[in-house]
Amino acid sequence: MASLWFMLVLCLTTWVSVSTTPDKTIFDPLGDHGGDKIIFKPYENHGAPKSSHDSPKGHHDAPKGSHDSPKGNHGAPNAPHVAPKRGGSTPKGPRVSPKQKQARPFFVFGDSLVDNGNNNFLITGARADMPPYGIDSPDHSPTGRFSNGLNIPDVISEYIGSEPTLPYLNPQLTGQKLLIGANFASAGVGILNDTGFQFLNVLRMPLQLEYFKEYQQRLSLAIGDEKAKQLVNRALVLISLGGNDFINNYYLFPGSARSQLTSLSDYVTYLIVEYRKILEKLYELGARRVIVMGLGPLGCAPGERMQHSKTGDCATDLQAASALFEPQLTQMVQDLNAKYHADVFVAANTKLMNYDMISDPKAFGFKTSTTACCGQGPFNGLPGLCTVTSNLCPNRDEYVFWDAFHPTERACRIIGQQIMNGTHEYMKPVNLSVIMAVDSKM
Ligand SMILES: *[C@@H]1O[C@H](CO)[C@@H](O)[C@H](O)[C@H]1NC(C)=O
Numbered sequence: 001m002a003s004l005w006f007m008l009v010l011c012l013t014t015w016v017s018v019s020t021t022p023d024k025t026i027f028d029p030l031g032d033h034g035g036d037k038i039i040f041k042p043y044e045n046h047g048a049p050k051s052s053h054d055s056p057k058g059h060h061d062a063p064k065g066s067h068d069s070p071k072g073n074h075g076a077p078n079a080p081h082v083a084p085k086r087g088g089s090t091p092k093g094p095r096v097s098p099k100q101k102q103a104r105p106f107f108v109f110g111d112s113l114v115d116n117g118n119n120n121f122l123i124t125g126a127r128a129d130m131p132p133y134g135i136d137s138p139d140h141s142p143t144g145r146f147s148n149g150l151n152i153p154d155v156i157s158e159y160i161g162s163e164p165t166l167p168y169l170n171p172q173l174t175g176q177k178l179l180i181g182a183n184f185a186s187a188g189v190g191i192l193n194d195t196g197f198q199f200l201n202v203l204r205m206p207l208q209l210e211y212f213k214e215y216q217q218r219l220s221l222a223i224g225d226e227k228a229k230q231l232v233n234r235a236l237v238l239i240s241l242g243g244n245d246f247i248n249n250y251y252l253f254p255g256s257a258r259s260q261l262t263s264l265s266d267y268v269t270y271l272i273v274e275y276r277k278i279l280e281k282l283y284e285l286g287a288r289r290v291i292v293m294g295l296g297p298l299g300c301a302p303g304e305r306m307q308h309s310k311t312g313d314c315a316t317d318l319q320a321a322s323a324l325f326e327p328q329l330t331q332m333v334q335d336l337n338a339k340y341h342a343d344v345f346v347a348a349n350t351k352l353m354n355y356d357m358i359s360d361p362k363a364f365g366f367k368t369s370t371t372a373c374c375g376q377g378p379f380n381g382l383p384g385l386c387t388v389t390s391n392l393c394p395n396r397d398e399y400v401f402w403d404a405f406h407p408t409e410r411a412c413r414i415i416g417q418q419i420m421n422g423t424h425e426y427m428k429p430v431n432l433s434v435i436m437a438v439d440s441k442m
């Protein structure tokens, strides 16, 4: 049984809820809003803590270090363990010249929907480092992404005109590469620390945030405190959490401890409270534009159709979870923006984005949304098992789901398009194209 749980790495996005009433605060890029509410004022530093640089942590247990940096000529050694210089705008040592017109930096946090390889460096079952994962990547080999090719962060990197960020644990993340940003995500994690306990050594949220701090210390060392702070403030941030708190916690097995102790609605409320703390922490660490992904249509993932549905329809218990979660997440994001007097956080209605494709796959040119491309058992949904011996569809572009829980590259691109250009129903308060237009003026 244990191996079954291995597979549930997930990231689901559920999109069930039909239209939530659009709220009236339509974004106004011209700033006609009267009053004191600052809408979309980019990179406000108010409230940003000055002190993300108190003594750098020593080695975390992560396997960084096991490499001599292959990029010797950039001169920025992987040097997180040296006290950063304070205040000097002309740091000695590592020389990294910020280019004049640098693409916007990008930071990624969360679970397997957005992990691009951190878990390859960890001892865990939650890894996508075996074929046929990555079969449609440029060299047709696994990268650590839970996809046949690219994933959602890659698509967003393309939009902002950047190369994909490296996984934070990748030893090549040094020198100029630091300026691109970093991906801290780790398959199997959730909002809660006990989610995904079966995956052993994954980067749970407190550690992802700790690494973000450590990253900033390294960056300060390379380009100076002030520039480092600006770079972080000006970055785009993406976070994906929540799916595993259901799939790999509340609904992990019938009668799980959580489901015995807590009603679904109380559990959702608790998750939102904890998600909020994580977002507040990101703000404290300097994040100023954060796209917040909620749940996918959890019950519609092939893995859940197989395990939790008698009929093969979307599993009702997991759909109920997604339906409760989405509006509360949106509300929480709005509350946070009110607290900070700026539209720092943007709620991406991943439930709806995914559900569009799942409910009418043909409209998007897919052949099926119920059966995964890679896997076995009903719907190819046996959790966790996309391996060399699995069924594998010949044309990944015809499938919404790559494995029991994760979308194909093509589905990721469609989600990316909604993040970029979606209406208010999909992206609240505004979509990424508006964010980019506004921020480019500053
Ligand atoms: C998770 O762990 C962190 C640090 O270990 C702690 O600060 C936080 O309160 C924990 N979260 C929950 C929900 O217990």
Ligand SMILES: *[C@@H]1O[C@H](CO)[C@@H](O)[C@H](O)[C@H]1NC(C)=O
Pocket: 416, 417, 420, 421, 433
């Ligand atoms: C977004 O919309 C613009 C203008 O309609 C279009 O040029 C662009 O290709 C779209 N981008 C995506 C990713 O859909």
Ligand SMILES: *[C@@H]1O[C@H](CO)[C@@H](O)[C@H](O)[C@H]1NC(C)=O
Pocket: 027, 420, 421, 422, 423, 424, 425, 429, 430, 431, 433, 434
């Ligand atoms: C999102 O993007 C599109 C195209 O870029 C734009 O026309 C639309 O108004 C935007 N939607 C919202 C709600 O900002």
